Each structure stands twice: as C-alpha cells, then as structure tokens.
Amino acid sequence: MSNDLQNYIPLLMSFGLASLIATTLLITSRLLGPRIQTREKLMPYECGNDPVGNARDRFSVKFYLVCLLFILFDIEAIILIPWAVVYRALAEELGNKLFVYAEMMIFVATLFVGYIYVWKKGVFDWSK
Amino acid sequence: MTFQQLLFIGFAALVLGGGIAVVLLRNPLYGAFALITSFVGLSALYVMMGAQFIGAAQIVVYAGAIMMLFVFVIMLLNVRADEERPPRHRFLVWLAAPLALLLSAGLWLAVAGVQGDRAPSGEAGTVERVGKNLMTRYLLPFELTSVLILLAVVGALHLAKREKE
C-alpha cells in the first residue's frame, strides 16, 4: 500500500463502523423484536391521525426554487474552503491583504445579488 | 497486481455499475440513486489519484446538490416508471447495440496507449494548491463562475415560477 493512501485508513474505519452499527441494529431488531401485525400498525404514520390522501402527491414548485438557492450556496461554500485555507499565505506572499479579501467578496457579492433577486421575486413568501 | 490496482478495479466497478444502472432502470428515481453511487466511486478515484479537493467537491456539489435537485424534481412531478411501449422504429433497436460497441471500441483505441509524463504524487491536488492557483493565475474564470451561477438561478426562477393568471 502506498504511503499517501495510509492517511485514509481512519476514514475507512469510520465507514466500516457506521455500516457495522447500521446492519447490527437492523438485524438484531429483526431477530429479537416481536412482530405482531395489526391493521392499525401497518397504516402509514401521520402524526397520530388517520392518513388522508395519497402520500405521493405532487409538491409545490416553491420547494424547487428553495432547492435552487441551496445549490447557489453549496457552490459558494465549496469555493470558500480553498480561499480560506490559502488566505494567510497568499496575503503574505502578495503583500496585500485587501486584494485577497476583495477577490472573494466580489464572488460572494455576485451570488448575493441572486439571493436578493429571488427574495424580491417572493420565493420566501409562503402565504401566496 | 498491487493493492492500489485492486482498489481501482473495485471503485471502477462501482462507477460503471452505477452508470449502467442509470441506463437500464426504468424508474428515474432509481436511476438517480444509481448515479449517486457512481459519483461516490468517482470521488474515491479522485482521492486515490491525489486530487483531494476535487474528491470532496464531487461529493458536496454533485452527490449533494445536483442529485438532490434531480430527486426533488422527480418527487415534484411525481414521475412514475416508464411504461413499456412498442418502439417506433424497430430497426433502430438492432442498430443501437453495434453502434454502442463501435463507440466504445473507438474510444478505447484512442486512449489505451496513452502514457503519463510522471508518477502522481500525493501533493498534486491539495486544497492549498488548488486555492492558490484559483486566487492568482485563474482569478478571472473564478469570478466569472459566480456570474454563470447567478444567471442560472435567475433563468431557472423565471422558467419554473408559475405565471400569474
């Protein structure tokens, strides 16, 4: 095994532990738990009331627009990480802290325009 | 065969299996989940190559954001599995498999003999290296990316929003 891949052994162990716990919980509950099925028990759970209508109903398109905003900020977050990691070193190398700061702030400001636009268009107004 | 090559074959099988499942499964929701396994395999391959940042971004952006958008739209439109139906052009079905094989063979021949200039090192794709290049030499494409995403959000909002009646 090459040297640099050895760093990922803890990650592998955490994956293994997570899947071990998940499978153990599923298998033990199946083996040990009593299974008495009644009609009420098999009903879909809806906060204690009797379920109304089909669960596979269509959603409002508003959820899609909120999803779109999530993508906006997701990409912003993943781009912010390398910037934050190199900020100090780059500011020293270029001798100009403000420039490195402004680079990212222009990026964030552009995306923020999109956020304000979506807000003004009434996506967050759930009553409409 | 070294351990790394075995690891590559395992992840490549995950990637290809996910990809084939996307094409074969009739329900788009299952296809989306198969695509997520394919992305996870790709992310592991990136990390194996030493491109740690791309591997992380693959999970966060592709498996996290883009696939979530797909699954959401599938739920939103309440898409069911495609029903079987008679193909309109029957001869095209028989043409498809040979052409697909031809495409694969052509691509294979094009890339099979390529040699790398140097051995990959673990430092090739660290977050520091990516960030430093992104913030200095390739600043303009980086800033323009934000404009692209802004345009996409504005356009998608107008397309998806229900017009007032």
Place this chain on the structure above:
Amino acid sequence: MVPLSWYLILSAALFAIGAVGVFVKNNIISTLLCLELMLNAANLAFVAFSIFQGTIEGQLFVILVMAVAAAEAGVGLAIVIALFRNRETLDVDESSLLKL
C-alpha cells in the same frame, strides 16, 4: 501504481454509457441524468491528465465544469417543470413540436 490509461479507459467507458443513455432514454429526466454521466466522464479524464502531468489546470477546469453542471441542472430541470406544466408528459417523443 495505477497507470494513466486505466483511468482514461474508465472515462471512455463511462462516456459511452452516458452517450448511449442519452440516445435510448425516453424520459427527459433520465436523459439529463445520462448527460451528467457524460460530464463526469470528461471530469475524470481532466483530473487524470492533470495529475499525471503535474499541472493544476485540469482540476481548476473540473471546478468550472461542476459549476456549469449545477447551472445546467438548474435551468434544465426548470425547463422540465415548465414542459410538464404545458404538456403533462415527460416523454421526449411527445414534445417534438414547438407549438401545442
């Protein structure tokens, strides 16, 4: 060590699968999923060349491709929603006319 050609063959196979999927799928959402597959095949080739040549440009391009893929998915799925609203179908063969 895994040679460069292995990564490229995997990328080529993934691209071929995606291309076949784009051609054979009827559901427009499945077509978009196969499109993502093709983009990822290109990404894999970019990263492989970038690593094996010791340059960084390929990886920066992949970041750009990811942003483009997000934009493409956002606008493409918005078009799908608008299409479904007007036609009540997701079949690409059913929506071959510009006007209803």
